[in-house]
Amino acid sequence: MANSPLNGKRLGILVGGGPAPGINGVISSVTIEAILNHGMEVIGFQNGFRHLVEGSTTKNRVLTVDAVAASYHRGGSILGTARTNPAKDEKDMAKVLGVLKEMNIDCLVTIGGDDTAFSGSQVAKRVGPGAVRGPGENKFLRVCHVPKTIDNDLPLPEGTPTFGFETARHLGTLTTRNLHADAKTTGRWYVIISMGRAAGHLALGIGKSSASTITLIPEEFRDKSITLEGIADAIIGSILKRKLQGKDYGVAVLAEGLIESIGEKGLLSALGEDELKHYGRIERDEHGHLRLGELEFGRIVKDYLKKRLKELGQKMDFIDKDLGYELRSADPIPFDAEYTRDLGYGAVKFLASDLSSQYGAIISFIDGRMVPLPFEQMIDPKTQRMRPRKVNVDSESFKCALRYMVRLEHADLEEAASLKALSGLTNLSPEAFKARFLPTITE
Incomplete structure (x- = not known):
């Protein structure tokens, strides 16, 4: 603890976007790691950026190990959540930065999806690594984001799910x-x-x-x-x-x-x-x-x-x-309970590293190792979003899924007896049936 560059520092944490199983696991893990192993004080901001854009310094609470220890396996969010996006208005962002400065926040962990990740990246852009600050302006802030969505559509490395998806x-x-x-x-x-x-x-x-x-x-x-x-x-x-x-x-x-x-x-x-x-x-x-x-x-x-x-x-x-x-807001299954502990630990590990003095990042794990993904590589500045991760329909996994479905296939429409039986269930001729349903077949 004495050797941690974060010793005696203040860490803020907030949740944005829709709920996902495991949010409390991240909050708990970040808090315990920051306090016990880095000697930090942890401040939880209630309802995402909502109160920060109002300039409020009261809608938050000090998080302790005892306060978060029992919540890691429970659904919902002990800090609530909101979809407020301060990056849409410079006045809102200025209020956010003002609160962070007034409350002497040294590190910020955001938990959420695209909008929250972009908001976090904009905080980092203004007061994080590489930001130009004049006399009396906000001090340097280390920022990272823990991605969450049950949709699993954020562009993390192949095979790495977003937390909450498995539950x-x-x-x-x-x-x-x-x-x-x-x-x-x-x-x-x-x-x-x-x-x-x-x-x-x-x-x-x-x-x-x-x-x-x-x-x-x-x-x-x-x-x-x-x-x-x-x-x-x-x-x-x-x-x-x-x-x-x-x-x-x-x-x-x-x-x-x-x-x-x-x-x-x-x-x-x-x-x-x-x-x-x-x-x-x-x-x-x-x-x-x-x-x-x-x-x-x-x-x-x-x-x-x-x-x-x-x-x-x-x-x-x-x-x-x-x-x-x-x-x-369901209780996370063991996979997400374990995974979110890794993510929370990884977030604090990144903030304590020299890398966090070089860039803000999205926290990811590859082959069991924490890998910070720089905001600039992950977020498109034009769309202000990450590129959605689509289902790979050329994968063996998707082909396997198709094999176990009951769907019309080319053989059903090419084999005369099969086509006759199917069309016989309708008022269509075999030819008309084939013409209508051929486009529904997935290659």
Whole structure:
């Protein structure tokens, strides 16, 4: 402790963005490591940057080992969280820097996703390594960011998950398995919408782990246009193939990012604005575009499936289920409990190193070793975000996932007897059936 360059220093810690299992693990690990092994005082800022942009020096608390020791395995965040982004306004950022200076903060650890990482990087840019400070201005600050999201879409090294993802996949899988049992018992289909706007990791992880009948993610469409009709027909193809197997039930898992891929024009083309009003508030942003997050995507898909099946002479019962919010503040499974301890320890290790006097960084682990990833390498200054990590649809893992789904394949449409059997379940001729469903096949 006596030899630590952080001895006697003050460390601030805050959480931004949406919840993820393991936040308390990071807070706990950072606090214990900083106090016991580096002789620091730790200040927890409540609700992210929200009160800092107000210039408040009172919405925080001193964190002690006893206060955080028992929280590492609990869900939620003992410091709360908020989506306030001080980097959008220089006046807000000035207030943040003013509070940090007034409270004599020497090191800052931010926990969050893209926006929080960018905010942390902007603090580092202004008062961190390389920043030019005049007389009386903020003192030098060491800054690092611990990335979190259940979507697993931040560009960490290959095979390195964001914390919270494994817990969300685990609990989402258990829920989906239960729904699969209900589907089998009652003879119906479930349409499950999984969180994950930028990438399909969580949807695919849940679908694959629960042996769901079919999983659809935006990445699998590659450069092809994604339409509501195409999504519905991919699921209908699975439904019909299951019927030939004597099974009138199933589970379809869809990534919520599919609605973004369909887009405003696609939804309006398939449904029209009047019908779209039945699925949520029709709100538009300052550019006149629909806020797709206000629409119930699961219910849209469910009703559209019924309509498309009816046109084919088929009927099926569906139930839609959104999966995500109940996963975000869950107690972390052992993987994330252990992983977040590593991340918290790694954050303080970085801050105590000479590297933190050279740059601010995002904390990552590769092959069991802490690797700080400089903000400048990870964040695009134009978009103010990290490049989303997409599902690698050329990987063996994705190909394996496809093999265990029930989906139409080329053989189903090329073999005459199979094509005749499938088309016989509908009012389409074999030729018309093949023409309609051939585009739904994933290569």
